[in-house]
Amino acid sequence: MDGVIYRGNQLVPGADRFINFLRAEGHPFLFLTNNSQRSRRDVAHKLCRLGIETSHEEVFTCAMATARFLASQRPGGTAFVVGENGLANALHINGFTVADDDVDFVVVGEGRTINFEILEHATRLVDKGARLIATNMDTRCPTESGARPGCGAIVAAIEKATGKQAFSVGKPSPVMMRIARQELGLRTGEVVMVGDTMYTDVLGGVQMGYTTVLVLSGHTTLEEVKNYAYRPDYIASSVADLPEELFRGNRIKVPA
Incomplete structure (x- = not known):
């Protein structure tokens, strides 16, 4: 969430367009967060306040x-x-x-x-x-x-x-990653994990066999990627710049 969809109290530029695209194309998704402080309703309220209309049912927390x-x-x-x-x-x-x-x-x-x-x-x-x-x-x-x-x-x-x-239990634990996939009703090969952290988001996706995307809008730099033995499938500047092949033929559904 923080570093992918927003930074503090500011939307990542283009994040709202990305979510609107997912809705328009019919891709089911979940907002995943390792922040246990807020309830899913609190997280949804923040997103709405930032300009992304969100139901609490689209939020899944580590809590x-x-x-x-x-x-x-x-x-x-x-x-x-x-x-x-x-x-x-x-x-x-x-x-x-x-x-x-x-x-x-x-x-x-x-x-x-x-x-x-x-x-x-x-x-x-x-x-x-x-x-x-x-x-x-x-x-x-x-x-x-x-x-x-x-x-x-x-x-x-x-x-x-x-x-x-x-x-x-939270990211990168397979427990949270598997429950999130089941919430969406998807198979492993249909899921893309998008995140800004190598040791939680990307590692969790790699361990589950999901397609992984690292966005550089958070606190991981391109230089830091080489420090890890595993690699994301894609690297993008932000969710506004995800590669088009992720969405071709409606094959892959994207948890944000």
């Missing part, structure tokens, strides 16, 4: 993927949440109870209200046997004023303190 995965593992379970309302809301929708003690899982997402007391309590719960889950492992999140620590950086503190490794 949603995490909640669905945990509900499949332990229906009606309990979780202590290190994060904000978007994550807690997704867990509630999927039948989970958010609690402070004797929980099945400690679930870590992003948040600007996280403090040391919360991390300390989460550490003690994991020591007592709660399983450690991360909505994603992004170490940095871009903001208009610079980068801030992401979920991966936050959960690393708990991992180091407990000696337990978190299981991550």
Whole structure:
């Protein structure tokens, strides 16, 4: 999302035309985000405010993927949440109870209200046997004023303190990538993953066998691509410049 469709509170030039093209051509798509702070309705509202009319059903977040995965593992379970309302809301929708003690899982997402007391309590719960889950492992999140620590950086503190490794559900996890494909009702060969980050968007697409497109409108430069053993199928300046062959014959459908 950030770096692909918008940057902060500004649309990437041409992003609105790209989405309008997908709608006009009948290509189903989803907006995928590793930001667990906002609910899907909040994300849709932001897109509408930026000029892209969007239904909440077109948004899929790592919080949603995490909640669905945990509900499949332990229906009606309990979780202590290190994060904000978007994550807690997704867990509630999927039948989970958010609690402070004797929980099945400690679930870590992003948040600007996280403090040391919360991390300390989460550490003690994991020591007592709660399983450690991360909505994603992004170490940095871009903001208009610079980068801030992401979920991966936050959960690393708990991992180091407990000696337990978190299981991550968000991009590039096949869990989120597979659920998103199923939401669209598509086969593997029909999906294109468009993103601005090599170690989440492109890696997730490569692992799932999707066609991958790296856009350079975010925080990955062309020079940095050579640092990775895997490669995207296409590189474009932005979503406004995607190669035409992706859409010929209506063969490939594009999650944005």
